[in-house]
Amino acid sequence: MPPRISVWAYPWDLADEGVDPALDWLADHGFDAIELCPNYHAISTFSPRNRRRSQFYSEQGAVYFPARAERYGRIKPALFSEAEVLAVYEQTSRGAESRGMQLNAWVIGMFQPWLARTYPDTAVENAFGHRSFAATCPAHPDIQTYLPEMLADVCDQYSISGLTLENVGYPDFTYGWVRPRILVHMDAWTQFLAGLCFNEHSMSAARAHGVDPEEVRSSIARELRGCLETVPNPTASQENLPALVAERCEADEEFRGYLEAREQSAVGLVKAIRHALRRSRVRVGVSEASLGWANHGLRLADLLDTIGALMISDPTNNPEVADAQVQTVRDSGTDIEITVNQTAHHEVDPHGPGLVARARRLSEIDPDRVMVYNFGLLAPATLAHAGTVLREHLG
Numbered sequence: 257m258p259p260r261i262s263v264w265a266y267p268w269d270l271a272d273e274g275v276d277p278a279l280d281w282l283a284d285h286g287f288d289a290i291e292l293c294p295n296y297h298a299i300s301t302f303s304p305r306n307r308r309r310s311q312f313y314s315e316q317g318a319v320y321f322p323a324r325a326e327r328y329g330r331i332k333p334a335l336f337s338e339a340e341v342l343a344v345y346e347q348t349s350r351g352a353e354s355r356g357m358q359l360n361a362w363v364i365g366m367f368q369p370w371l372a373r374t375y376p377d378t379a380v381e382n383a384f385g386h387r388s389f390a391a392t393c394p395a396h397p398d399i400q401t402y403l404p405e406m407l408a409d410v411c412d413q414y415s416i417s418g419l420t421l422e423n424v425g426y427p428d429f430t431y432g433w434v435r436p437r438i439l440v441h442m443d444a445w446t447q448f449l450a451g452l453c454f455n456e457h458s459m460s461a462a463r464a465h466g467v468d469p470e471e472v473r474s475s476i477a478r479e480l481r482g483c484l485e486t487v488p489n490p491t492a493s494q495e496n497l498p499a500l501v502a503e504r505c506e507a508d509e510e511f512r513g514y515l516e517a518r519e520q521s522a523v524g525l526v527k528a529i530r531h532a533l534r535r536s537r538v539r540v541g542v543s544e545a546s547l548g549w550a551n552h553g554l555r556l557a558d559l560l561d562t563i564g565a566l567m568i569s570d571p572t573n574n575p576e577v578a579d580a581q582v583q584t585v586r587d588s589g590t591d592i593e594i595t596v597n598q599t600a601h602h603e604v605d606p607h608g609p610g611l612v613a614r615a616r617r618l619s620e621i622d623p624d625r626v627m628v629y630n631f632g633l634l635a636p637a638t639l640a641h642a643g644t645v646l647r648e649h650l651g
Contacts, residue, residue, distance in 0.1 A: 258651030260358055261643055262289035262627040264597075266296070267320040267336075267344040269632030272308040275347040278631070279355055286643040289358035291420065291627050292348055294410040295319045295333075297367040297432065298390075303632040316370035321345040323409050331378075331402040334370045349414035358417045360625075361410060361538075365403065365424030365525075366391045367432045380427065380453040383476040390432030393455040394425060394553070395521035403525065404532035411536040418539035420567050420595065420627075421529065425522035425544065425552030426453055441488035444497040448551060449480050453518070461521045467513035475511075501549040515549060522553030527562050541565025541595060547580055556584055565593040570604075571621055572614045582621055593624035600628050600642040607641055615649035626650065 263282060270278050270292070282290065297317040303310050316334075322342050323333035336342060352359040372379040372389040378396045379387040392399050407419065423431070429451030430436050442450065454476075459469035505512035530540045542563055545556035556566070566585055571578035585592045596618060600606045604614065618626060628634075628642050 259623050260289040260625045261287050261646050261650070262291055262358070262360065262625055263287055263631045263639065264291045264293075264362060264627055264629045265631040266293065266301070266312070267341050268309070268312055268338075269303060269306050270344045270348060271338070271341045272306050275344060275351050279348070279351045279357065281636075282631075283355050283357065285640045286647045287628075288356070289360060289417075289625060289627075290348065290352060290631075291360045291362040292345065293362040293364065294321045294345060295364050295368070295406065297364050297423075298369050298434070301633060304635045305632055316373060317364070317368050318370060319406070321410055321413070323406060327409055328405055329401050330398050331371065331375060333406060334374070345410070345414055349416070353415050359415060361407070361416050361419035363403075363407060363419050363421050363424075365421055366394055366399075366427050367423050368392055369432065371402075377456075379455070381455040381458075382450060383452060383454055383473050383480060385454070388433075390434075391423075391427040393453050393458055394525045395453075395457040395461045395518075396455065397457065400525055400528055404528045407529055408532040408536070411533055411538050416536070416538055418541055418565055418593075419533075420541045420543050420565070421526065422543045423552070424525060424529075424542065425550070425554040426518055427451070428551055440484055442483075443488075443492075444495045445500050446480065446483040448497060448501065449476050449483070451551065452476060452514075458518065458521065462514045462517040465513055465517040465520065467510055467517060469514065472510050472514045497551075498546075498548050505549065515553075518553040519550070519555055519558060523555075523558045523562070526554070526559060530562055539564035539593065541567055541593070543567040543597070545581070547577070547584065556581060560585070560588045560590050560592070563592055565595050565624070567595045567597055567627075568621075569597050570599045570614065571596065572617045575617070578621070594621065595625040595627060596621070596623045598626050598628050598642075598646070600634055600638060606634075606638050611642060611645050612649070615645050618646070619649050 299314050301312045318336040319333040320336050325332050369390055372392050378392040379389050380391050380393050381387045429447040454473045462469040545554045545559055568578045568581050604610045
Protein backbone atom coordinates (compact mmCIF):
# COMPACT_ATOMS: atom_id res chain seq x y z
CA MET A 257 0.00 0.00 0.00
CA PRO A 258 1.49 3.38 -0.95
CA PRO A 259 2.19 5.84 1.84
CA ARG A 260 0.04 8.82 2.56
CA ILE A 261 1.51 12.08 1.33
CA SER A 262 0.91 14.76 3.91
CA VAL A 263 1.92 18.34 4.63
CA TRP A 264 2.68 20.22 7.82
CA ALA A 265 0.41 23.25 8.22
CA TYR A 266 -0.04 26.23 10.52
CA PRO A 267 -3.62 27.17 11.47
CA TRP A 268 -3.09 30.84 10.61
CA ASP A 269 -2.10 30.00 7.03
CA LEU A 270 -5.21 27.86 6.57
CA ALA A 271 -7.39 30.56 8.13
CA ASP A 272 -6.01 33.22 5.79
CA GLU A 273 -6.36 31.12 2.63
CA GLY A 274 -9.65 29.54 3.66
CA VAL A 275 -9.76 25.95 4.87
CA ASP A 276 -11.87 24.56 2.02
CA PRO A 277 -9.83 26.17 -0.79
CA ALA A 278 -6.62 25.02 0.91
CA LEU A 279 -7.83 21.42 1.27
CA ASP A 280 -9.09 21.41 -2.33
CA TRP A 281 -5.69 22.61 -3.51
CA LEU A 282 -3.91 19.90 -1.52
CA ALA A 283 -6.22 17.15 -2.79
CA ASP A 284 -5.78 18.35 -6.38
CA HIS A 285 -2.00 18.08 -5.99
CA GLY A 286 -1.83 14.56 -4.59
CA PHE A 287 -1.90 15.16 -0.84
CA ASP A 288 -4.21 12.90 1.17
CA ALA A 289 -3.31 13.96 4.72
CA ILE A 290 -2.50 17.07 6.73
CA GLU A 291 -0.50 17.65 9.93
CA LEU A 292 -2.13 20.53 11.83
CA CYS A 293 -0.72 21.96 15.07
CA PRO A 294 -3.13 22.39 18.01
CA ASN A 295 -0.39 24.29 19.85
CA TYR A 296 2.87 25.86 18.76
CA HIS A 297 6.01 27.43 20.08
CA ALA A 298 7.36 30.94 19.61
CA ILE A 299 8.10 31.54 15.93
CA SER A 300 8.62 34.06 13.16
CA THR A 301 7.64 32.99 9.63
CA PHE A 302 7.58 34.37 6.11
CA SER A 303 5.00 32.89 3.76
CA PRO A 304 5.25 33.28 -0.03
CA ARG A 305 1.74 31.82 -0.25
CA ASN A 306 -0.23 33.83 2.31
CA ARG A 307 -1.71 36.95 0.69
CA ARG A 308 -3.21 38.30 3.93
CA ARG A 309 -0.08 38.16 6.11
CA SER A 310 3.21 37.19 4.60
CA GLN A 311 4.82 37.60 8.04
CA PHE A 312 3.69 35.96 11.26
CA TYR A 313 5.22 36.48 14.67
CA SER A 314 4.40 34.76 17.95
CA GLU A 315 6.65 35.78 20.83
CA GLN A 316 5.72 33.04 23.31
CA GLY A 317 3.60 30.49 21.43
CA ALA A 318 -0.05 29.63 22.05
CA VAL A 319 -2.83 27.04 21.78
CA TYR A 320 -4.60 27.09 18.40
CA PHE A 321 -7.90 25.35 19.01
CA PRO A 322 -10.79 26.22 21.39
CA ALA A 323 -9.51 24.26 24.37
CA ARG A 324 -12.12 23.91 27.11
CA ALA A 325 -10.65 25.48 30.25
CA GLU A 326 -12.93 23.59 32.63
CA ARG A 327 -11.16 20.33 31.73
CA TYR A 328 -7.79 21.49 32.99
CA GLY A 329 -6.08 21.66 36.35
CA ARG A 330 -3.63 24.31 37.45
CA ILE A 331 -2.25 24.99 33.96
CA LYS A 332 -4.85 26.58 31.68
CA PRO A 333 -4.30 26.76 27.90
CA ALA A 334 -3.27 30.17 26.53
CA LEU A 335 -5.50 30.51 23.47
CA PHE A 336 -4.45 32.45 20.38
CA SER A 337 -6.25 35.76 20.13
CA GLU A 338 -7.95 35.37 16.71
CA ALA A 339 -11.29 33.53 16.60
CA GLU A 340 -10.86 32.80 12.88
CA VAL A 341 -7.66 30.89 13.59
CA LEU A 342 -9.16 28.99 16.53
CA ALA A 343 -11.98 27.84 14.21
CA VAL A 344 -9.56 26.20 11.78
CA TYR A 345 -9.31 22.87 13.60
CA GLU A 346 -13.04 22.19 13.40
CA GLN A 347 -13.22 23.31 9.77
CA THR A 348 -10.23 21.17 8.85
CA SER A 349 -11.63 18.15 10.67
CA ARG A 350 -14.91 18.37 8.76
CA GLY A 351 -13.25 19.25 5.47
CA ALA A 352 -10.65 16.51 5.63
CA GLU A 353 -13.24 13.87 6.48
CA SER A 354 -15.48 14.89 3.57
CA ARG A 355 -12.54 14.65 1.16
CA GLY A 356 -11.20 11.34 2.44
CA MET A 357 -8.09 13.04 3.82
CA GLN A 358 -6.42 12.09 7.08
CA LEU A 359 -6.08 14.72 9.82
CA ASN A 360 -3.13 14.36 12.18
CA ALA A 361 -2.09 16.56 15.10
CA TRP A 362 1.39 18.07 15.15
CA VAL A 363 2.09 18.66 18.84
CA ILE A 364 4.75 20.78 20.53
CA GLY A 365 5.97 19.54 23.89
CA MET A 366 8.38 21.47 26.13
CA PHE A 367 9.14 24.51 23.94
CA GLN A 368 6.28 26.62 25.31
CA PRO A 369 7.60 29.98 26.57
CA TRP A 370 4.11 31.20 27.51
CA LEU A 371 3.78 28.25 29.85
CA ALA A 372 7.17 28.68 31.50
CA ARG A 373 6.54 32.40 31.98
CA THR A 374 3.05 31.95 33.43
CA TYR A 375 4.10 29.05 35.67
CA PRO A 376 7.80 29.73 36.41
CA ASP A 377 8.28 26.59 38.51
CA THR A 378 7.75 24.50 35.34
CA ALA A 379 10.79 26.02 33.58
CA VAL A 380 13.97 24.03 33.07
CA GLU A 381 16.81 24.94 35.43
CA ASN A 382 20.54 24.46 34.94
CA ALA A 383 23.18 23.21 37.37
CA PHE A 384 23.79 26.77 38.59
CA GLY A 385 20.15 27.08 39.66
CA HIS A 386 19.16 29.45 36.84
CA ARG A 387 15.94 29.01 34.88
CA SER A 388 15.40 29.24 31.12
CA PHE A 389 11.91 30.38 30.24
CA ALA A 390 12.23 29.01 26.71
CA ALA A 391 11.15 25.54 27.81
CA THR A 392 9.44 23.51 30.50
CA CYS A 393 10.55 20.43 32.44
CA PRO A 394 8.88 17.13 31.45
CA ALA A 395 9.29 15.78 35.00
CA HIS A 396 7.03 18.47 36.47
CA PRO A 397 3.75 16.84 37.61
CA ASP A 398 1.68 19.73 36.24
CA ILE A 399 3.27 19.25 32.81
CA GLN A 400 2.64 15.51 33.10
CA THR A 401 -1.04 16.39 33.67
CA TYR A 402 -1.48 19.33 31.29
CA LEU A 403 -0.10 17.96 28.02
CA PRO A 404 -2.06 14.67 28.09
CA GLU A 405 -5.22 16.61 28.98
CA MET A 406 -4.70 19.08 26.14
CA LEU A 407 -4.32 16.23 23.66
CA ALA A 408 -7.35 14.40 25.04
CA ASP A 409 -9.28 17.65 24.62
CA VAL A 410 -8.35 18.13 20.96
CA CYS A 411 -8.85 14.44 20.12
CA ASP A 412 -12.27 14.40 21.81
CA GLN A 413 -13.40 17.36 19.73
CA TYR A 414 -12.10 16.40 16.29
CA SER A 415 -11.54 13.38 14.02
CA ILE A 416 -7.79 12.94 14.44
CA SER A 417 -6.04 9.83 13.17
CA GLY A 418 -2.58 10.24 14.67
CA LEU A 419 -0.31 12.70 16.37
CA THR A 420 3.39 13.48 16.29
CA LEU A 421 4.99 14.65 19.54
CA GLU A 422 7.78 17.14 18.90
CA ASN A 423 10.25 18.05 21.65
CA VAL A 424 8.34 16.15 24.32
CA GLY A 425 11.54 15.23 26.17
CA TYR A 426 14.24 17.46 27.64
CA PRO A 427 15.28 20.32 25.31
CA ASP A 428 18.86 20.94 24.21
CA PHE A 429 20.83 23.71 25.91
CA THR A 430 19.88 26.65 23.65
CA TYR A 431 16.67 25.24 22.19
CA GLY A 432 14.15 28.05 21.85
CA TRP A 433 16.52 30.86 22.69
CA VAL A 434 15.85 34.16 20.88
CA ARG A 435 18.98 35.55 19.15
CA PRO A 436 21.36 33.72 21.53
CA ARG A 437 24.58 35.42 22.53
CA ILE A 438 27.35 33.04 23.63
CA LEU A 439 30.83 34.48 23.27
CA VAL A 440 32.73 31.70 25.03
CA HIS A 441 33.69 28.41 23.44
CA MET A 442 31.27 25.63 24.39
CA ASP A 443 31.97 22.27 22.81
CA ALA A 444 29.31 19.57 22.51
CA TRP A 445 30.09 18.09 25.93
CA THR A 446 29.93 21.47 27.68
CA GLN A 447 26.61 22.26 26.01
CA PHE A 448 25.27 18.87 27.04
CA LEU A 449 26.16 19.53 30.68
CA ALA A 450 24.75 23.07 30.48
CA GLY A 451 21.48 21.66 29.13
CA LEU A 452 20.90 19.16 31.95
CA CYS A 453 17.83 20.16 33.94
CA PHE A 454 17.99 20.43 37.72
CA ASN A 455 14.46 21.70 38.24
CA GLU A 456 13.24 20.45 41.64
CA HIS A 457 11.05 17.86 39.91
CA SER A 458 13.90 16.47 37.80
CA MET A 459 15.86 16.19 41.02
CA SER A 460 12.94 14.50 42.79
CA ALA A 461 12.74 11.96 39.98
CA ALA A 462 16.45 11.25 40.40
CA ARG A 463 16.06 10.92 44.16
CA ALA A 464 13.27 8.38 43.65
CA HIS A 465 15.68 6.50 41.38
CA GLY A 466 18.18 6.21 44.23
CA VAL A 467 20.45 9.02 43.09
CA ASP A 468 21.78 11.93 45.15
CA PRO A 469 20.72 14.80 42.85
CA GLU A 470 22.36 17.52 44.95
CA GLU A 471 25.73 15.82 44.57
CA VAL A 472 25.23 15.38 40.81
CA ARG A 473 24.20 19.01 40.49
CA SER A 474 27.23 20.27 42.43
CA SER A 475 29.56 18.04 40.43
CA ILE A 476 28.14 19.24 37.10
CA ALA A 477 28.33 22.89 38.20
CA ARG A 478 32.01 22.48 39.12
CA GLU A 479 32.78 20.74 35.85
CA LEU A 480 30.95 23.41 33.87
CA ARG A 481 32.95 26.16 35.55
CA GLY A 482 36.12 24.32 34.65
CA CYS A 483 35.05 23.89 31.02
CA LEU A 484 34.16 27.56 30.69
CA GLU A 485 37.50 28.68 32.13
CA THR A 486 39.57 26.43 29.86
CA VAL A 487 41.30 28.05 26.89
CA PRO A 488 39.87 26.31 23.80
CA ASN A 489 42.07 24.38 21.41
CA PRO A 490 41.15 25.50 17.86
CA THR A 491 42.71 22.37 16.35
CA ALA A 492 40.81 19.90 18.56
CA SER A 493 38.94 17.20 16.67
CA GLN A 494 35.16 17.04 16.60
CA GLU A 495 33.72 15.17 19.58
CA ASN A 496 31.42 12.17 19.43
CA LEU A 497 28.92 13.25 22.06
CA PRO A 498 27.01 9.94 22.38
CA ALA A 499 30.31 8.14 22.95
CA LEU A 500 31.35 10.69 25.58
CA VAL A 501 28.03 10.31 27.41
CA ALA A 502 28.28 6.52 27.32
CA GLU A 503 31.87 6.68 28.60
CA ARG A 504 30.88 8.91 31.52
CA CYS A 505 27.96 6.65 32.38
CA GLU A 506 30.30 3.67 32.56
CA ALA A 507 32.61 5.52 34.94
CA ASP A 508 30.09 7.43 37.08
CA GLU A 509 27.10 5.52 38.44
CA GLU A 510 25.46 8.63 39.95
CA PHE A 511 25.63 10.44 36.61
CA ARG A 512 24.22 7.38 34.88
CA GLY A 513 21.39 7.19 37.38
CA TYR A 514 20.54 10.84 36.86
CA LEU A 515 20.25 10.29 33.09
CA GLU A 516 18.15 7.17 33.68
CA ALA A 517 15.77 9.21 35.84
CA ARG A 518 15.49 11.78 33.04
CA GLU A 519 14.61 9.00 30.62
CA GLN A 520 11.93 7.68 32.96
CA SER A 521 10.38 11.16 33.18
CA ALA A 522 10.40 11.77 29.42
CA VAL A 523 9.15 8.29 28.51
CA GLY A 524 6.62 8.51 31.34
CA LEU A 525 5.10 11.59 29.73
CA VAL A 526 4.69 9.74 26.42
CA LYS A 527 3.03 6.87 28.29
CA ALA A 528 0.71 9.32 30.07
CA ILE A 529 -0.32 10.78 26.71
CA ARG A 530 -1.05 7.35 25.28
CA HIS A 531 -3.12 6.48 28.36
CA ALA A 532 -5.09 9.74 28.08
CA LEU A 533 -5.95 8.91 24.46
CA ARG A 534 -6.80 5.24 25.02
CA ARG A 535 -10.49 5.73 24.17
CA SER A 536 -9.90 7.85 21.08
CA ARG A 537 -7.66 5.21 19.45
CA VAL A 538 -5.36 7.91 18.12
CA ARG A 539 -1.95 6.63 17.04
CA VAL A 540 0.70 8.32 19.21
CA GLY A 541 4.00 9.06 17.48
CA VAL A 542 7.23 10.77 18.49
CA SER A 543 9.57 12.85 16.36
CA GLU A 544 12.77 12.07 18.19
CA ALA A 545 14.06 8.85 19.67
CA SER A 546 17.71 7.90 19.99
CA LEU A 547 19.35 4.52 19.66
CA GLY A 548 21.62 5.21 22.65
CA TRP A 549 21.90 7.81 25.40
CA ALA A 550 19.74 10.74 24.36
CA ASN A 551 20.08 14.47 25.02
CA HIS A 552 16.31 14.68 25.29
CA GLY A 553 15.81 11.53 27.35
CA LEU A 554 13.86 9.57 24.73
CA ARG A 555 15.53 6.27 23.90
CA LEU A 556 13.84 4.26 21.15
CA ALA A 557 14.18 0.94 22.97
CA ASP A 558 12.18 2.35 25.89
CA LEU A 559 9.35 3.49 23.61
CA LEU A 560 8.74 0.42 21.47
CA ASP A 561 5.86 -0.83 23.64
CA THR A 562 4.25 2.62 23.84
CA ILE A 563 4.35 4.51 20.55
CA GLY A 564 2.34 3.85 17.43
CA ALA A 565 4.57 5.82 15.07
CA LEU A 566 8.17 6.97 14.80
CA MET A 567 8.99 10.02 12.73
CA ILE A 568 12.48 10.21 11.27
CA SER A 569 13.95 13.35 9.77
CA ASP A 570 14.80 13.49 6.07
CA PRO A 571 16.71 10.17 5.80
CA THR A 572 19.03 11.46 3.09
CA ASN A 573 20.74 13.73 5.60
CA ASN A 574 21.79 11.03 8.08
CA PRO A 575 21.19 7.69 6.36
CA GLU A 576 22.94 5.40 8.85
CA VAL A 577 20.90 6.67 11.79
CA ALA A 578 17.66 6.57 9.80
CA ASP A 579 18.27 3.01 8.63
CA ALA A 580 19.12 1.87 12.16
CA GLN A 581 15.95 3.45 13.56
CA VAL A 582 13.77 1.84 10.91
CA GLN A 583 15.43 -1.55 11.42
CA THR A 584 14.99 -1.34 15.20
CA VAL A 585 11.28 -0.66 14.79
CA ARG A 586 10.72 -3.46 12.28
CA ASP A 587 12.77 -5.97 14.24
CA SER A 588 10.63 -5.26 17.31
CA GLY A 589 7.56 -6.82 15.70
CA THR A 590 5.38 -4.02 17.06
CA ASP A 591 2.69 -2.10 15.20
CA ILE A 592 4.68 1.09 14.76
CA GLU A 593 4.30 3.16 11.62
CA ILE A 594 7.33 4.85 10.06
CA THR A 595 6.70 8.46 9.13
CA VAL A 596 9.15 10.89 7.54
CA ASN A 597 9.59 14.64 7.81
CA GLN A 598 10.59 15.47 4.24
CA THR A 599 12.20 18.82 3.53
CA ALA A 600 11.56 20.59 0.23
CA HIS A 601 13.16 23.99 0.85
CA HIS A 602 15.46 25.72 -1.62
CA GLU A 603 18.66 24.11 -0.30
CA VAL A 604 17.58 20.58 -1.31
CA ASP A 605 17.06 21.49 -4.98
CA PRO A 606 13.27 20.91 -4.90
CA HIS A 607 12.73 21.43 -8.64
CA GLY A 608 15.76 19.42 -9.75
CA PRO A 609 17.49 16.08 -9.17
CA GLY A 610 17.98 16.80 -5.46
CA LEU A 611 14.37 16.13 -4.49
CA VAL A 612 14.16 13.18 -6.89
CA ALA A 613 17.14 11.58 -5.13
CA ARG A 614 15.43 12.09 -1.78
CA ALA A 615 12.23 10.51 -3.08
CA ARG A 616 14.20 7.48 -4.26
CA ARG A 617 15.80 7.26 -0.84
CA LEU A 618 12.33 7.28 0.72
CA SER A 619 11.26 4.39 -1.50
CA GLU A 620 14.05 2.29 0.04
CA ILE A 621 12.61 2.88 3.51
CA ASP A 622 8.99 2.25 2.47
CA PRO A 623 7.38 4.64 5.00
CA ASP A 624 3.73 4.72 5.99
CA ARG A 625 3.44 8.51 5.72
CA VAL A 626 5.60 11.28 4.30
CA MET A 627 5.04 14.81 5.61
CA VAL A 628 6.32 17.70 3.51
CA TYR A 629 7.42 20.83 5.38
CA ASN A 630 5.49 23.21 5.05
CA PHE A 631 2.18 24.36 3.49
CA GLY A 632 2.59 28.07 4.16
CA LEU A 633 6.38 28.32 3.96
CA LEU A 634 6.91 26.80 0.50
CA ALA A 635 5.94 28.46 -2.75
CA PRO A 636 2.80 26.76 -4.14
CA ALA A 637 4.68 25.61 -7.24
CA THR A 638 7.35 23.97 -5.08
CA LEU A 639 4.84 22.20 -2.86
CA ALA A 640 2.88 21.01 -5.90
CA HIS A 641 6.06 19.69 -7.51
CA ALA A 642 7.07 17.93 -4.29
CA GLY A 643 3.70 16.17 -4.20
CA THR A 644 4.12 15.04 -7.81
CA VAL A 645 7.67 13.74 -7.29
CA LEU A 646 6.72 11.83 -4.14
CA ARG A 647 3.70 10.23 -5.81
CA GLU A 648 5.77 9.20 -8.83
CA HIS A 649 8.35 7.41 -6.69
CA LEU A 650 6.23 6.14 -3.81
CA GLY A 651 3.01 5.17 -5.58
